[in-house]
Amino acid sequence: MACQALVESLPAEADHPDVGGEERRKVGMPVYVMMPLDTVRKDGNGLNRRKAVEASLRALKSAGAEGIMVDVWWGIAESDGPGRYNFTGYMELMEMAKKNGLKVQAVMSFHQCGGNVGDSVTIPLPKWALEEMDKDQDLAYTDQGGRRNYEYVSLGADTLPALKGRTPVQCYGDFLRAFRDHFASFMGNTLVEIQVGMGPAGELRYPSYPESNGTWSFPGIGEFQCYDKYMLSSLKAAAEAVGKPEWGNAGPGDAGGYKNWPEDTAFFRREGGWNTPYGEFS
Known part of the structure; x- marks a missing residue:
């Protein structure tokens, strides 16, 4: 009954017999399409499969999509060293989206890509951050058997200047400010939303059910x-x-x-x- 009521509340095409395709789209929900996890090359200097990406954006616009969503990986954009940001590939994507009349939702992804449902590629945390986690393995989430998880820096270390003199929270804040400065001209027009990942797989949770190496399996x-x-x-x-x-x-x-x-x-x-x-x- 709830589904029937929802359907009945939606505008019927017959109610708008003379409305064109553009007008019909206005009465619906805007659609944003998630880009592949490896849209930007691991060195940050451009797009993977650039021609395919551009063709896909044109097709999305033609199909009536409002825009795209893309992960902005910490492990890519700050991989060269602390405070050394490389948004080249993301800038190329932003300009391409603007050219095709698409909007962009950016996800600040401070977690590792790989080892969870749907992860088709592996993008670890920045090498310099992992070096500090190797020196002090208590910066990684740890289970009762002593297994360390390197998907995300433990929340227990949020206020410790353990990452080359900065706390994890300072690293995240600096990253966000750098992103804002690099993309200031796109804010509010092409770049319409910024989401912030809060833990493993970008979710506000602990890495309690890692799939990698068969450690966990559903419905454990x-x-x-x-x-x-x-x-x-x-x-x-x-x-x-x-x-x-x-x-x-x-x-x-x-x-x-x-x-x-x-x-x-x-x-x-x-x-x-x-x-x-x-x-x-x-």
């Missing part, structure tokens, strides 16, 4: 990622703040592993530990 519950020393320090502080210091030593010990189903565990099963004051804290 995944694992807590609070075992790097910085996350443990944050956990300890939070536990002490609520008067339960005993909760701050580790994640739940009965939450199972990556591939377990909820009912396999004492913590996640129906009426399990998740449904307790400790579970709510966790």
